[in-house]
Amino acid sequence: MYQYSLTWFIYLYLYSIAQSLKSDDIEERINNIVEHITLSIYKNVCRSLFEKDKLLFSLLLTVGIMQGKGRVDDQVWRFLLTGGIALDNPYPNPAPEWLSDKSWSEIVRASKLPNLDGFFDHVQKNVSKWKELYDSGKPHKDQLPDRWSGLGGIDRMVVIRCFRPDKMVPAVQDFIVDNMGQAYIEPPTFDLAGSYSDSNCCSPLIFVLSPGSDPTAGLLKFADDREMGGSKTQTISLGQGQGPLAAQMIDKAIKEGTWVVLQNCHLATSWMPALERICEETITPENTHPSFRLWLTSYPSDKFPVSILQNGLKMTNEPPKGIRANLLRSYLSHPISDPAFFGSSKKQVIWQKFLFGLTFFHALVQERRNFGPLGWNIPYEFNESDLRISMRQIQMFLDEYEEVPLEALTYLTGECNYGGRVTDDKDRRLLMSLLSIFFNHCENSSTSLIILPDKEICFLKKYCLFFQTYVNYTRSLPICADPCVFGLHSNADITKDNQETNQLLDGVLLTLPRQTGGGAKSPQEVVDELAEDILSKLPADFDIQIVLEKYPVTYEESMNTVLRQEIIRFNRLTHVVRVSLVNLRKALKGQIVMSTELENVFNSMLVGKVPAVWAAKSYPSLKPLGSYVTDLLTRLQFLQDWIDNGPSTVFWLSGFYFTQSFLTGVAQNFARKYTIPIDYIGFEFEAQETHMDEKPEDGAYVKGLFMEGARWDRENMVIGESFPKILFDSLPIIKLKPGEMSKFQHENLYVCPVYKTSARRGTLSTTGHSTNYVMSIELPSDKPQKHWVNRGVACLCQLDD
Structure with missing residues (x-):
């Protein structure tokens, strides 16, 4: 719905020339016009943007102007948005108790930037000074340690991204204020009268709707204030069969100079071409009464006519926040x-x-x-x-x-x-x-x-x-x-802020061209080196025949079937990864044609994202490219160790492609051993304090789960409140004890759902559960279950880093 025309821009340009401050000095006069049109564009565009996109637009406007003046290093700008791209980090984390591996990897990669040479070395030697920045309530305002105190602009934002990504939004706001002024982080409030005064009889006024907002009541009140109430304003909600009636209303209102309100245009997609013809052919200056106005309301829709969006005056009016x-x-x-x-x-x-x-x-x-x-x-x-x-x-x-x-x-x-x-x-x-x-x-x-x-x-x-x-x-x-x-823990604010940061940076990435400059490597060189690195680390496909001979399908051991199914799934994934990378390298050298699919792989790798063609064959993952490849290699090694040395004492639950198959295998072994119908079997869960050296007689030991919204209290062996700034906590080894569900005791427990990724949601399958959902585990709790339900506590098989 964010569509603007050259005609619209020219109108603002001419308006700025007429309204900006006059001066006999040519240079001052030009500066006045530039300042006026910049602010005018910001305010007019913001009027039609959703709240979540207003800061994004302001940042793009600021950086675009600075790039035009040669004040932005493209390599640094790209790093700010992506965090750099690399598969591994050879340097050990100097402070793992508070500095995440993701942050440390970004610090190491940031040291290759022009103004941050030696950055990671300084962090290694001055951990306590940087921890003060990490612990600060306002790190975006604080002075950086030692020689980095004079760092400013985008370089400073890179440092904030590395240590406190949750404070990137206020850091971006400070950056905009420093370079453009306070006005560019204060978007204009919704002003129906102002929008009306900027309109004319031939330009439709379009309300872009958001959930929970309905501008009709306010519009009708405004019509009364303008003495256009009653019969002078006709409204119709579009839907099946309403198009011809709406056309008659418009035709009549054009002649009489009244208003027409067409509600819910997104519900009448088949009639939108007719509306487009009416706006282009019927609503013209020669035929239209000056008092006529056409008001449209619509949710964002790709079927809405582009010409109407470009020539109309768009407004958003979102429900209040807080x-x-x-x-x-x-x-x-x-x-x-x-x-x-x-x-x-x-x-x-x-x-x-x-x-x-x-x-x-x-x-x-x-x-x-x-x-x-x-x-x-x-x-x-x-x-x-x-x-x-x-x-x-x-x-x-x-x-x-x-x-x-x-x-x-x-x-x-x-x-x-x-x-x-x-x-x-x-x-x-x-x-x-x-x-x-x-x-x-x-x-x-x-x-x-x-x-x-x-x-x-x-x-x-x-x-x-x-x-x-x-x-x-x-x-x-x-x-x-x-x-x-x-009902949430105070850490939830950090989660919310991190989400806003990711949304902002991902939004900016979508708007950028892929080319880089400023002396950095070309995009082709970056992707080719990355593809070569991944291919060199990717092992050969598993030999299914050898696995079948070593682990035949037997009635007593369902784990053999689980292993066979897992290597088949991973072979499909690694085949796609290998073929796409080999073909991409050939295309970059001009040996084959760069297809649309290969170009999508190229663009994704350039910004550190997992290509869609991989994701289509992959297990669910929200990791960036470097972390994803590392995770994939670790999973492949987990299966190779199983093939070489037999099933491990403690299974890495997160390492399975299809986790439910493993759980079914454990239950099936128990059911066949004791001749109990598998439908009657469930799991009890017992947290283990020490590492297990032997397999349990029944069931299995598992590891690899992370708790979000709470932590595991290792002293009292119950769920406890999260520590400040620690968003996730590793669960200890858990024993899955199969048994008949009717005999289980369900007291002083929290039924904690387990998901594959932090997104939690997924397409609903035939079971009624999200495809992201694995199972629910019962964990001891000294608080009522409602407390943890309100906290949103869940376990995850993998983190996003």
Whole structure:
């Protein structure tokens, strides 16, 4: 939807010439025009960008201007976006207790940049000084140690990326302010009147919609303010058969000078070409009344006509961000703002508490999306209709029953209204856990906000019967809520910030050409060397025949079948990797034609991404290219050791391509040994304090899992709270003890889901589980299970680094 025309740009150019400060000095006059048009472009483009892309555009604008002045080293700029590309790091990490291997590898690679020569050597010798930067609350503001204190610009951002990637966004903002000014990190607020004043009768005004926003009510109010209300503004929601009616409305409005609002254009893709013809042929200056306006609303769609996007005036109006803003919008919008509705219940005290608890819950489930997979496995689009129907049901049930039917309201709100959108069973468990915080019996009332900070008096314990009291209380809440309000650990903020950094840098990468300059190696040389390195490390394919002879398929040992299936899968993957790299090197030398597929491999490797053709045959992975290749080689070695020396005492669970096949093999061995139907068999899980030298009589020892959202307390052998800044914790060796599920004891445990990658989500398979989901393990806990559910605690087979 981000489409702009040359005509649009020329209009801004001429407007800047007319409106910028005049001067008799030619150089000063040119500077005035340049400053005016730059700011004008920023404000006009930002008006049509989603919030997540505004800083990205500002960064691109800043760097683009600096590149035009020769103030950006392309090699450094590329490193900032990718972190460099290499397969291994020969230097040992000097501080593994706080410095991650990913960060250390980036520090080593950054030392090859022009202004950072000797960087990793200084870090090795001055670990304590750099730890101060790592521990700082504002590392992007602090002075760097010793001779690096004078480092600025993109070089300084590279250092911040290496040590504190979670602070890259504020570092980027500082960089923009230093080079462009404060105005370029303060995008203009939504201004319907301003957009209207910039429009004309022949340019459609387009609302680009986002989930949870509906500009219609505000537009109709604006129409009334402009004396265009009532019959002078006609609205129609597009859909099947509505196109001809919309065309008639437009034809009539063009002559009479009224307004037409076409809602949900994305739902009428077949009629979009007709709308395009109307805008090009019918809505012309000669035929159109000056007061006519065509308003369009649409979600982002590749079917929306490009010519309309380029010539129209685009606006985005996203729902408010933050708990406080969400609560205020709910209370200041219909129907809560209606006194007749707010004071309508026969049980006013309970009704108002329910109302506040429900609106808080509504804000909570929306804002948890900002925390990525920690918040929800799948980011659901909860909207105002979920809130409104839940309010109506609460109102009805309170009036019809003497006792509060809490179970019925919990079921309707959680399982039906909000839960109707939830497709992942672990997300459904979380939704009901969050709802139980608000819908519970407490001091003869229906709700209690136990998640508010302890230092605050629980507002809902007061019997306040005035609407304004609730609004004033909401305004007193912090603008930015602490993660504990969402039930999350404080580390969740780091996860959220890292996610924003990745989104920003990945977005910039998508906009860049692949060419490099500034004396660096050519893209062809970089990729060719990388391909040669990978090919030299990639072992030969497994010999399936030898494996079959050494590990024949037997009734007593299912692990032989698991091994055979694994090497077949890995052979398919390594074949694709090897062939694509060999052909790519040939294409770079001009020996064969560079196909589209090879070009995609080239472009992916150039920015350190796993090529799509590999991913199609690969196990799930979110690692960058260098880490992915290292991980693949480690998995291949794991299987080779199995082939050479027999199955290991402790299996590396994360090393399997298809983890479920291994679990099935363990269960099948037990079922066949004791002649028990495999459907009755499950696993108990026992954490081991020491390394195991012998295989268990039944089951298997496994390792390689990482816990996110919590840690494993090795002293008490239970789940514990995460340490500050430590986002993941390695689990000890776990014994999988197969047995009949009916005999298992499920007390003082947290049922912890295990996923293959940190994304957690995946395409739903026939089992109803995400394809990323492996199993659930029961871990001892001294806290209620709800506590860890709200924390978003899960185990991962691999990290993203």
